[in-house]
Amino acid sequence: MSQSPDTPNLRFSAKAVAELESLKTHYPNLKACILPALWIAQREYGGHLPPEAIAEVAHRLKRSPAEVQGVATFYSMYNTGHKPGRHMIEVCTCLTCSVCGAWDVAAYLEQKLGIKMGETTPDGMFTLHGVECLNACDRAPLIQVGDEYHGPMDEQKIDALLERLRNEPESKVVALADALVQVHLKEEEREKARRAAEAVRN
Amino acid sequence: MGEYKLLLRHSHDPAYATLDGYQRLGGYEGLRKALSMDRQQVIDEVKTSGLRGRGGAGFPAWIKWNGLPKQKTKPHYLICNADEGEPGTFKDKQLMETCPFLVVEGMTIAAYATQADVGYIYIRGEFVDAARSMRRAIDEAYRAGLLGKNILGAGMDFELHIHTGAGSYECGEESALMSSLMGERGMPRLKFPHAPLPTISGLWDSPTLINNVETYACAPFILSNGGAWYASIGASTKNSRGTKIFSVSGHVRKPGNYEVEFGTPLMELLELAGGMKGGALKACVPGGSSVPILDAEACQKAIIGYEEMMEVGSMVGSGGCMFLNEHTDIVEFIWRTSMFYKDESCGKCTPCREGTRWMFLILDRIKAGQGRPEDLQLLEDVCRQIDGRSFCGLGDAAAWPVAGALKVFRHEFEHYVRHGRSLVARG
Structure with a gap:
C-alpha cells in the first residue's frame, strides 16, 4: 500500500497508545507530550529513534516530524544516531569520577570490549559511552x-x-525507556495500559 | 558544630519513604497547619524563616512565593526543579530516594500558598531510582487524599505529575527547564527585566513557581515548627538561615551527603566525611563545578553561608563539595571542568557556545604540553568575555571556575606552559 508522508507506519503497541492517551491529560497541549512520547517511542522501537519513530510521535501528537526531530536531537539520552547495542554502558568521566579513577575504568572497558567510546561491539551486545556527571x-x-x-x-x-x-x-536501553515511561503514569493509568495490552492478547 | 540533621534526619529509615512511616514521624503536620492558616500567613511564615533557594542562586524563597498574582485569572503552575546536574552534587537524588514525602508535602504547601492547580516534578532522566521513589510517594498520597481533589477535606485541589528530562545539564536552568517541560529543546528564555518573571508568566504564559527539591523539602519544617524557629538555625551568619545539605566527594574517606547548620566551618564537612584520603588537602570546590576553587588556606577560613563563602572567594552554590588532595593536577581538573561546559552549552548564544569551546581548546593544548606563553592571558580574556554576557547563567558558571583557578593556582598553569608538563607528581 502506498503511503502518504503524513500517515507513517504506526508501530506503537496497544499499551503504548493507552500510555500516550493518559499522558495527554497531564498537559494543556500535545506539544508538551513530545518528551514523554519520545520515551515511549524509544521503548517501542527497541531502544532507538529512527526517522520512522520520530514520524510516528509527530503524527500521534499532530506536530511536524522536523519539530520532533529538533527536540529529540537536543537531548543526549534519545538515541537518534546509530542504533545502540543491547546494553549501553555509560562511563562518567566528570569531575569527581575523573579524580577517583574514571579514566582507568574507561580504559579497562575499552580494552575488555575491544571498542572505543561511542562504538558498539560487532555482536551488537554493548555500546560504550563517556558521559558527564551522573550525580552520584x-x-x-x-x-x-x-x-x-x-x-x-x-x-x-x-x-x-x-x-x-x-x-x-532484555535490553537495558529499552528497560531504561520503559522505567521512565512508567514513572510518568499514575497508578490507574498504568492499570489502564496493562488492560489495553491484555485486551489485544486475548 | 557537627551535623544538624533536619531534612535528612530519617533518611536512613526505609519507613520514611512510606506514607505511614512519614506520618508517624511527623509528616504532614506542616500541610495541616498551612491549611488552617490563610495563604498570606503561609508566605509570611516562609519570609520569617529566611529560607533561600537551595538550587544554587540563594534567592529568597518567599519573594517567589509572594510573586504570583493573588487574584487568579489563569491556571497557576508549580515546578520542582529536580534536574540535578551540577557536577559534584547528589543531594536532591538522595532526598527524593529517601524522603520523597518531604518533597510532595513541601510542594503541596507551596501549591496552597500560591493557588497552584498543577505541579510538575522535572526529574533528570538518569535518576530512575529517584523517579520511582517519587512515583510511589505520589501514588500513595493520591490514595490517601493528600493529592488530587479536596485535599484533607479542606477544599484544595492539586494535581502532581512527574516529567523526566532526557539528558541535558542546561535544563536545570529554570527558563530552559520550562522550555523542556513544554516540549521544546532545552534552551533558556528571555528573562526579567526583558520579559516578565515566571511568577507572572512562566509555563504556558501562566504564573509559575519554580523551586529546587531541597527548597520545597524545607517547607514542611518551616510550617510545622514556625518560621522563627527555622530562622534561629544558622543565625550566626549574615543572611543564611536553616540547614544546607552538602554532597561531599573527591579524595575523602566517607563521601556522602552531610547536612549542616549555616555558620559551620567548611573544614567540619571534611571531618564529617572522614578526612582526606591519599594525601593532604590541596583544594576544594565547595558548591558544585560552577563555583571558584579554594586552596587549602582559604578552606581553613571558610564558613558555610551565602555571604561568608563569597568573602573567601567562592560560593555555597548547590552544595556539591569536592575535596582534592595534594596529588591532584589542578590544570587537568579545570580542563575537565571546561570540557563539561563545552559539552553542555546549549548553543543558543555566541559568548557561551564559542567561549566554552575556546576555553576547552586552550586548556587542552596546555594540558598536552603545547601551551603558549600568551595562553593564560587569552584564557582570562575569554572568561571576561563570557562572564555577564551570556544569555543564561551557564556561561558565567563556565567562566568562574577557570578564572578562579587561574587566580589561585596560577603557578601550576605557568609550569605547564613553561615546561610542557604537570607540576604535580601523580600519587
Whole structure:
C-alpha cells in the first residue's frame, strides 16, 4: 500500500497508545507530550529513534516530524544516531569520577570490549559511552547501565557486571525507556495500559 | 558544630519513604497547619524563616512565593526543579530516594500558598531510582487524599505529575527547564527585566513557581515548627538561615551527603566525611563545578553561608563539595571542568557556545604540553568575555571556575606552559 508522508507506519503497541492517551491529560497541549512520547517511542522501537519513530510521535501528537526531530536531537539520552547495542554502558568521566579513577575504568572497558567510546561491539551486545556527571559522586568512579547505577567500580566489578549483562536477554536501553515511561503514569493509568495490552492478547 | 540533621534526619529509615512511616514521624503536620492558616500567613511564615533557594542562586524563597498574582485569572503552575546536574552534587537524588514525602508535602504547601492547580516534578532522566521513589510517594498520597481533589477535606485541589528530562545539564536552568517541560529543546528564555518573571508568566504564559527539591523539602519544617524557629538555625551568619545539605566527594574517606547548620566551618564537612584520603588537602570546590576553587588556606577560613563563602572567594552554590588532595593536577581538573561546559552549552548564544569551546581548546593544548606563553592571558580574556554576557547563567558558571583557578593556582598553569608538563607528581 502506498503511503502518504503524513500517515507513517504506526508501530506503537496497544499499551503504548493507552500510555500516550493518559499522558495527554497531564498537559494543556500535545506539544508538551513530545518528551514523554519520545520515551515511549524509544521503548517501542527497541531502544532507538529512527526517522520512522520520530514520524510516528509527530503524527500521534499532530506536530511536524522536523519539530520532533529538533527536540529529540537536543537531548543526549534519545538515541537518534546509530542504533545502540543491547546494553549501553555509560562511563562518567566528570569531575569527581575523573579524580577517583574514571579514566582507568574507561580504559579497562575499552580494552575488555575491544571498542572505543561511542562504538558498539560487532555482536551488537554493548555500546560504550563517556558521559558527564551522573550525580552520584559518592560512588565514584561510576557507570550507568540502563536503569542501574554501579559504583564505585573496579576491574573485578566490571568483569562481573559484563558477565551478568551478557546473559541478560532484555535490553537495558529499552528497560531504561520503559522505567521512565512508567514513572510518568499514575497508578490507574498504568492499570489502564496493562488492560489495553491484555485486551489485544486475548 | 557537627551535623544538624533536619531534612535528612530519617533518611536512613526505609519507613520514611512510606506514607505511614512519614506520618508517624511527623509528616504532614506542616500541610495541616498551612491549611488552617490563610495563604498570606503561609508566605509570611516562609519570609520569617529566611529560607533561600537551595538550587544554587540563594534567592529568597518567599519573594517567589509572594510573586504570583493573588487574584487568579489563569491556571497557576508549580515546578520542582529536580534536574540535578551540577557536577559534584547528589543531594536532591538522595532526598527524593529517601524522603520523597518531604518533597510532595513541601510542594503541596507551596501549591496552597500560591493557588497552584498543577505541579510538575522535572526529574533528570538518569535518576530512575529517584523517579520511582517519587512515583510511589505520589501514588500513595493520591490514595490517601493528600493529592488530587479536596485535599484533607479542606477544599484544595492539586494535581502532581512527574516529567523526566532526557539528558541535558542546561535544563536545570529554570527558563530552559520550562522550555523542556513544554516540549521544546532545552534552551533558556528571555528573562526579567526583558520579559516578565515566571511568577507572572512562566509555563504556558501562566504564573509559575519554580523551586529546587531541597527548597520545597524545607517547607514542611518551616510550617510545622514556625518560621522563627527555622530562622534561629544558622543565625550566626549574615543572611543564611536553616540547614544546607552538602554532597561531599573527591579524595575523602566517607563521601556522602552531610547536612549542616549555616555558620559551620567548611573544614567540619571534611571531618564529617572522614578526612582526606591519599594525601593532604590541596583544594576544594565547595558548591558544585560552577563555583571558584579554594586552596587549602582559604578552606581553613571558610564558613558555610551565602555571604561568608563569597568573602573567601567562592560560593555555597548547590552544595556539591569536592575535596582534592595534594596529588591532584589542578590544570587537568579545570580542563575537565571546561570540557563539561563545552559539552553542555546549549548553543543558543555566541559568548557561551564559542567561549566554552575556546576555553576547552586552550586548556587542552596546555594540558598536552603545547601551551603558549600568551595562553593564560587569552584564557582570562575569554572568561571576561563570557562572564555577564551570556544569555543564561551557564556561561558565567563556565567562566568562574577557570578564572578562579587561574587566580589561585596560577603557578601550576605557568609550569605547564613553561615546561610542557604537570607540576604535580601523580600519587
